[in-house]
Amino acid sequence: MTSRTAPQPSWLDEIPARLADIERAHLLRRRRVVEPAGGARLRVDGQTMLAFCSNDYLGLASHPALSEAAREATHHFGVGSGGSPLVSGHSAANDALEHDLAAFVQLPRALYFYAGYATNTGIIPALVGDGDALFSDALNHACLIDGARLSRATIHRYPHADLAALETQLAASPARRKLVISDAVFSMDGDLIDIPALLALCEHYDALLLLDDAHGLGVLGPQGRGSLAQAGLTGPNASRRVLYMATLGKAAGVAGAFVAGDAAPIEWLLQKTRTYIFATAAPPLLASALRKSLELIAAADDLREGLRQRIAQLREGLATLPPELGWHLLPSHTAVQALVIGSNEAALAAMESLRQRGLWVPAIRPPTVPAGTARLRIALSAAHTAADVDELLAALGAHATDCVAALQQKAAGTSAAPAAAIA
Numbered sequence: 402m403t404s405r406t407a408p409q410p411s412w413l414d415e416i417p418a419r420l421a422d423i424e425r426a427h428l429l430r431r432r433r434v435v436e437p438a439g440g441a442r443l444r445v446d447g448q449t450m451l452a453f454c455s456n457d458y459l460g461l462a463s464h465p466a467l468s469e470a471a472r473e474a475t476h477h478f479g480v481g482s483g484g485s486p487l488v489s490g491h492s493a494a495n496d497a498l499e500h501d502l503a504a505f506v507q508l509p510r511a512l513y514f515y516a517g518y519a520t521n522t523g524i525i526p527a528l529v530g531d532g533d534a535l536f537s538d539a540l541n542h543a544c545l546i547d548g549a550r551l552s553r554a555t556i557h558r559y560p561h562a563d564l565a566a567l568e569t570q571l572a573a574s575p576a577r578r579k580l581v582i583s584d585a586v587f588s589m590d591g592d593l594i595d596i597p598a599l600l601a602l603c604e605h606y607d608a609l610l611l612l613d614d615a616h617g618l619g620v621l622g623p624q625g626r627g628s629l630a631q632a633g634l635t636g637p638n639a640s641r642r643v644l645y646m647a648t649l650g651k652a653a654g655v656a657g658a659f660v661a662g663d664a665a666p667i668e669w670l671l672q673k674t675r676t677y678i679f680a681t682a683a684p685p686l687l688a689s690a691l692r693k694s695l696e697l698i699a700a701a702d703d704l705r706e707g708l709r710q711r712i713a714q715l716r717e718g719l720a721t722l723p724p725e726l727g728w729h730l731l732p733s734h735t736a737v738q739a740l741v742i743g744s745n746e747a748a749l750a751a752m753e754s755l756r757q758r759g760l761w762v763p764a765i766r767p768p769t770v771p772a773g774t775a776r777l778r779i780a781l782s783a784a785h786t787a788a789d790v791d792e793l794l795a796a797l798g799a800h801a802t803d804c805v806a807a808l809q810q811k812a813a814g815t816s817a818a819p820a821a822a823i824a
């Protein structure tokens with residue numbers, strides 16, 4: 402303990418070198434300091450940018466009615482909830498929100514959480530454990546994966562959207578309790594899983610289905626009631642096999658998440674979910690803002706129509722990009738539009754080129770997406786105008802032209818090389 406010999410090297414000393422490794426692999430992430438600047442524009446590190454990176458798909462995050470609801474709630478409830486929900490933190494506002502959420506998604510009961518990450522990492526271990534079986538789409542969101550790992554159930558990972566592979570795994574599993582977990586809309590690709598087919602498999606193999614609709618709620622389904630409602634599997638057609646989870650910090654414009662379903666499994670989750678029981682409840686002001694948000698979402702067919710138009714406009718425009726670059730737009734009808742570029746460097750170069758033109762489109766790299774599929778994740782919103790989307794298309798077109806020129810130069814350089822060698 403008191404030895405005066407040279408200090409032992411500590412693993413802490415390696416951290417700067419490990420950070421440098423991340424930077425060399427073009428994987429270092431940097432935060433930007435952001436403020437709203439009207440419409441889809443943000444002030445980013447002091448500069449105004451047209452942003453295509455927000456999950457605020459309906460533009461509700463800065464809606465004055467939500468701020469007003471939060472302000473009013475603050476007068477009545479104060480700011481903090483003061484406790485965990487099973488002690489003193491379950492405010493009247495949070496309770497009313499749970500009723501509104503259940504009614505909104507047309508399922509018997511809902512449980513409101515402070516974050517989607519905590520919802521999935523908490524409810525999966527509450528549902529299955531050692532000796533049980535989990536079936537997980539390869540492109541599931543990180544918090545579904547982490548929830549699966551925490552549960553200690555046996556994890557079967559099936560290729561993305563490959564329901565035949567899932568069926569083979571389900572049929573082979575001897576476990577009595579089986580849980581299938583899937584994004585409804587995949588967060589980095591924007592595609593929608595075939596929910597009726599997934600549910601039919603769960604029915605056949607006596608599995609429970611947990612669907613994460615973070616990117617569908619507010620955007621898909623009649624009145625934005627989400628992808629389960631779009632599939633016609635809510636209300637009188639609801640299945641007790643489905644736990645429907647969605648987040649409230651995306652299209653709903655506030656924060657938090659919920660899980661909804663049949664009353665018995667929801668009561669079970671309330672009793673058993675550690676991230677629910679041992680955490681301070683979300684502030685009532687957020688619940689109040691969310692109740693207002695649900696009202697606005699239900700009435701926002703005009704915003705959803707505007708969003709659909711922007712999606713169509715973007716997809717049409719991107720179809721004219723030069724094919725020799727090998728970029729490809731993934732199939733998606735949702736607000737998430739992924740333009741796969743390929744290498745980390747090329748995706749970062751595209752992001753940087755757009756940034757210099759005043760546009761903010763994030764490059765998404767491994768491990769968030771599979772290696773070799775680094776991409777621009779273009780998130781559209783009802784807050785975008787047709788002119789905003791045109792601006793993005795023009796900037797991407799200009800960058801693509803530069804890339805084609807660079808390719809041609811490189812090709813010319815390579816074919817010139819043997820000639821130079823001969824000389």
Ligand SMILES: *Cc1c(COP(=O)(O)O)cnc(C)c1O
Nearest residue numbers: 516517518542588613615648657
């Ligand atoms: C954003 C997201 C989450 C996490 O929700 P938070 O409320 O941000 O913690 C969970 N699942 C998916 C698919 C998401 O996109």
